[in-house]
Every structure is written in C-alpha cells, then in structure tokens.
Amino acid sequence: MSSNTFGKLFAVTTFGESHGPAIGCVIDGCPPGIPIAPEDFTHDLARRATGRTRHTSQRREADEVEILSGVHEGRTTGTPIALLVRNTDARSKDYDAIARQFRPGHADYTYWQKYGIRDPRGGGRSSARETTMRVAAAVIAKKWLAGRGVVVRGHLAQIGEVLPHGFDARTVDWQAVESNPFFWPVTGQVPELEAYMDALRKSGDSVGARVRVVAEGVPPGWGEPVYGKLDAELASALMSINATKGVEIGAGFAAVAQKGTEHRDEITPDGFLGNHAGGILGGISTGQAIECGVAFKPTSSLRLPGRTVDLDGNPVEVVTTGRHDPCVGIRAVPICEAMVALVLIDQALRHRAQCGDVGPVHPRIPG
Numbered sequence: 001m002s003s004n005t006f007g008k009l010f011a012v013t014t015f016g017e018s019h020g021p022a023i024g025c026v027i028d029g030c031p032p033g034i035p036i037a038p039e040d041f042t043h044d045l046a047r048r049a050t051g052r053t054r055h056t057s058q059r060r061e062a063d064e065v066e067i068l069s070g071v072h073e074g075r076t077t078g079t080p081i082a083l084l085v086r087n088t089d090a091r092s093k094d095y096d097a098i099a100r101q102f103r104p105g106h107a108d109y110t111y112w113q114k115y116g117i118r119d120p121r122g123g124g125r126s127s128a129r130e131t132t133m134r135v136a137a138a139v140i141a142k143k144w145l146a147g148r149g150v151v152v153r154g155h156l157a158q159i160g161e162v163l164p165h166g167f168d169a170r171t172v173d174w175q176a177v178e179s180n181p182f183f184w185p186v187t188g189q190v191p192e193l194e195a196y197m198d199a200l201r202k203s204g205d206s207v208g209a210r211v212r213v214v215a216e217g218v219p220p221g222w223g224e225p226v227y228g229k230l231d232a233e234l235a236s237a238l239m240s241i242n243a244t245k246g247v248e249i250g251a252g253f254a255a256v257a258q259k260g261t262e263h264r265d266e267i268t269p270d271g272f273l274g275n276h277a278g279g280i281l282g283g284i285s286t287g288q289a290i291e292c293g294v295a296f297k298p299t300s301s302l303r304l305p306g307r308t309v310d311l312d313g314n315p316v317e318v319v320t321t322g323r324h325d326p327c328v329g330i331r332a333v334p335i336c337e338a339m340v341a342l343v344l345i346d347q348a349l350r351h352r353a354q355c356g357d358v359g360p361v362h363p364r365i366p367g
C-alpha cells in the first residue's frame, strides 16, 4: 500500500533516506545462478554518483554495496537478496535553514500534507539518493537480460535548449556516450556543454533535460495486455523517477502530427520499415528496439531567492544552499536505464511463466 515495492516476479523494495545511516533494497524473486560480486555494482553506481564531475552535486558518497543475503559463492541463490549502501557524506546542517520552509518545486509541501511530519535532511525519502538502490538492483537485472541478448543503454538527448548536432538516433555511438560526463552522443559538443553548464552554475539557476533509453535484443512477446502493457509499465516506472515530467514511447507526442501512413511501421519479411511504435504494439514487444524518451524538470533547490511559506503559513523568502545538481537529467541516464531493465526482467519472467510453452511462432519478423 505504501508503494515502496516495484515489480511482480522480480520485486524490488527500497528503503532509506538521503541522510539516514544507510539506504538499501531487498530483491525477491531473482532467478538463481546469476554470478554477482560487490564490484559488479561499481560501474553503474559511479555513472549515477554525485561528485565525480563539477557538473553535478558535490556530495561525495562512497556508494559501496554490501551484499547481505541471497548470494552464495558469488551466485544468486533464488532467496531474497538484500543490498545495503551506507550514507557516508551527508551534511544535514545545510538543511537547517529550510527545515521550516517548503521549497517551491520540491516535495516538501506534499510530504507535509500527506504525513503531517517530514525528514527535511536532504529531502529525506523524496531525495534521488533512493535511486541508488534502483540502479544497484538493475545491475543484477541487466546481467540476466544480457545473458538473453538484451542490452539497455541510455544517453542524454537534450540539455535545456541544446540538442545534439548532426545526430542520427538510429546509429548511436555508445562509446562516445560513455566517454563524457554528460552521456552526450556527440563528443564534439562537449566543450559547448561544459561552457553552458559552467555559466548555468554561476548564475545559480538550473535547467531541464531529456534522456533517451534504447533496449536492444528484446524478443517479440514481452508485455501483458491489458493492464500490464509493456509501454504502460515503462511509463509508470520512468515516471516514478524523481523530477520526471514526461515519458514518450517511440514517436511519442510527435505521433500527434503524423499521418497513419507515416506512423504505421510497415512490415516486410525482412523487417519493419520504421519504429515509430518504439518496439511495442498492443502492449507487447515487437522484437524491435524499445525506445523511450524521458523529460526531466529543472532542479528546484536554488540559491536564487524565491517566494514560499513557512510551517506557520507565513510568506517567506527561501534560499537553498548546500550541494545540488544544476541539471538532474544528467545523472538520471543510468537511473532511466535501470527502470527499463527492471521492467524488462519482470515482464520477461512473467512471459516465461505464462507462455513458456508456446515456443517460436512463424513468421518471425527480424527486429
């Protein structure tokens, strides 16, 4: 009822707050036999982490994953996997000044209205610190998916008004994406982005961003009509990430202006002639790449003064100091990948449970 658990067969429950002693998760329903070691988490947690470049929050967490259960001699046992990450660099004093105020654009006011109490330190449970555990759980999901030829990767597709120049979304250079702090697909633009972010940080303001995630190798058949549609679960999962304001599958909102003849992705024996559907029809994967776009809003914690009210309802000026991301969308790339991977493993296991006996169906259109 309190919605801290995600997934049906690969069920991930996260716990913890931004400035508590630790955050963690329990994964129930993980297939047995997946090789997993603490160092497997390092790469993706570092991609999500703060303090690794000047363009993100300067909080420096160690982000070391402790495996407490569910893994024996380096392999998952099928029993609940508990993962723990200790918070090592919380500076709660930074939040003293706003403990009695509601930051506009943040979750302070709504948590207060819902629970009648809140942990203001670092945003408490509403902090994106929680997403560390989504990324950690997805490391295991990605491993299982990779064993079935499924690869989930993301990149930034827009920061503020800046778009990738000369970029073809069908031929992403994933090495380029991983070679710069912005997950940007066009490396020639990195100096432009650095200058943009430096000026933004100096101004004290923040900016939104768009993330694109592509899952390749997904076979046809994953997804459960009608209430567990693959696109519906992807939208829900991506929308559950902090600061998400929009999710698109395939052509997304551009479909509004398209004609049916343009949008329908005609079928030939050699393949589909387009992918406006984003790899999903009727809530079920087509075998093409699954394509999602996610819109992130600008960070709401700003050192530029703004109007709000305090706990007594009096109008006050709010100024947020401390360490914040000027563009949360940058660090959101691995989080979006994680949510897509978690949806896919869950749907794959559900497909296997119900339709595992169906076997290959003719004709199979190449993805």
Ligand SMILES: Cc1cc2nc3c(=O)[nH]c(=O)nc-3n(C[C@H](O)[C@H](O)[C@H](O)COP(=O)(O)O)c2cc1C
Pocket (backbone or CB within 6 Å): 057, 105, 106, 107, 123, 126, 127, 128, 241, 242, 243, 244, 297, 299, 300, 301, 323, 324, 325, 328, 329, 331, 332, 335
């Ligand atoms: C990776 C990531 C980092 C974030 N960092 C910050 C931050 O430093 N400061 C902040 O005010 N909000 C940050 N946010 C956004 C808040 O967590 C979010 O706006 C807040 O919880 C309110 O929820 P909502 O925007 O989804 O409505 C971040 C979000 C993400 C995804």
